[in-house]
Amino acid sequence: MTDTVTVAVPEAHMVAANCLASCLVGQIAGQDTFRGPGYTSATGERYAVASAPKTMWTAAFDPLALPADSDGSVSLDCAYAAQAMVAYWDAQDDVPMPAVGPDVIVALAGMSGMEALAAMGLSPITADET
């Protein structure tokens, strides 16, 4: 789907990214948005990835508010720390796509989740499950 945004969060920033997600969806349940990490880059860095409706992430740069059901587990400081790391890119943009890295949260729009993962150079962390 092209009206979704696929977001890759470095492992070290998952807590902050989940704070941001909670604010964007307006529910503390948003803290489960980034789990894992389930994906890895070619250089071995690990990322948690989520694919969400575009309308959710286009608001990522707006002023934030705590979720309506906030119980103290989400802070605006935490959410704003993640917001500062977001690099949002749409496939229609006439600028280079941002690269994943340890201190950037890359959000790609205009392509399917699987296409976005390939564009970011991320692959699932898989075990030899039987």
Added chain:
Amino acid sequence: MMELGLGGLGIYGAGWRGGGVSLPASTLAAWDASVLASLYQDTGGATPVTAADDPVGLWKDQQGSYDLSQATIAARPLYQTGQPRLVFDGVDDHLFAATRLGLAANPAMAVVVALTPKVTGVNDVRVFDLGNSAGVLSCSFGTDGWAWRHNNGNRIFGSVTFGQTVVATWFRAAGSTYGDGRFRLNGVEQAATSTANPVLVPTSTAAELRVGENVTVAGGYTPMDLYTEVVLGTDSLTDIAQAEAWAAARAGVTL
């Protein structure tokens, strides 16, 4: 022939259609994307799905007992029109129910699914996963092929044609081993190509049902379009064929 959905079976009665094809009486659960009234954007069932690209937070079981849901907004599959279906993005989308569908660890069962498997580089992504950890009952596809998976053994069948809509059926007898697992594609039984730990038996009794997620593997999500998923409490070939015909009608597949 008994036609479930007619009389006292909740929303299934209202949504039933299929040109005379019905589900067998052995049906334990049936999720059908062609019944719009069974789809909600939220887990509580307050906001119905009405249009393409709406997220699906709740998919009600047509039998009324085993609803699938997803609390995390970003992880909800999207509804699509045309041949109605749920699109799982393979990134994080999945559904869950805290149930075993009343099944024991090693039951007779069949899982009949109309789906379009999407391209994946992963050898094992799960269409249906019952239980947790070792000894689960999982229906899988991936670069290895179609497979029964148990997290400590497997039985693999022919390769997958990604992008092709099919009716896939995983089935097994009560008390059987991993080596006894069987699989049909569009109504035709497929030969196994390999088996790992064939003498083991499923042991998990966890009340956990997942669609689209392999919970034991990070990043283990399933890229697929899902039209319908039916679970039977039998390995009867007569019942399986009936459910396959029902599923095929919902995905536009000719058996």
